[in-house]
Amino acid sequence: MNKEEQLMMNFKDLYNKIVLLNKPKMEDSLKGYKPSEVHCIEAIEKNGDTNVTKLAESLYMTRGAISKLTKKLIKKDLIESYQKSDNKKEIYFRLTEQGKEIYKIHEALHKEFQERDKVVFEQVTEEQFDSMLCFVEKYRTHLDAEIKKQGITIN
Structure with a gap:
């Protein structure tokens, strides 16, 4: 196996181990929410003035899939749609209070995982x-x- 193959195998292995370690805690803390929903919530909060196209690009999903996902999130009262006064054509999304809570839980978990792995990055x-x-x-x-x-x- 050459170094390129070794590197790619190690990237995959590293990713899989991170998922293996993080998944149970994520699933437990964010029960009832699918990863795609949580990632959409995160993208809306971090990107600001987020529309379907921006979410599709950010999450590597089709606009159709994002439309379905945002409808689900609106139904669950996690996000709401809005329009800007200067652009009535475009529809944007923002988090509701409940959506902000999910975002905070998700961010806290990432900080916890980062703290767990800090020992490696310090070196x-x-x-x-x-x-x-x-x-x-x-x-x-x-x-x-x-x-x-x-x-x-x-x-």
Whole structure:
């Protein structure tokens, strides 16, 4: 196995272990909510002035899937739709009080997991971080170019 294959296998293994460790606590703390619902809530809160198109791009889902998801979240009283006074055509979403509570729980869990893993990150030097971030940015840029080249769209 070459280093490229090793690296990709290790990325997958790392991701799977993070999911294995985080999933039970996430499911327990966010009972009754699907991961896609929680991620949509997170995207709405973090992005601000979020519409269907912005959510589709952010969550790598189709606009149709986002429309279904936002309707569900509205029904569960987790988000509400609104329009800006200067743009009556576009529909945006924001969190309700109940949606904000789900967001806070989710963020607290991420902080807890970050604290658990802090011991590893404390050992990483600035140069190592810079090197890893540079690699990830190059790879992300490459994948973005491939997505564009293949004409893959989110809508």
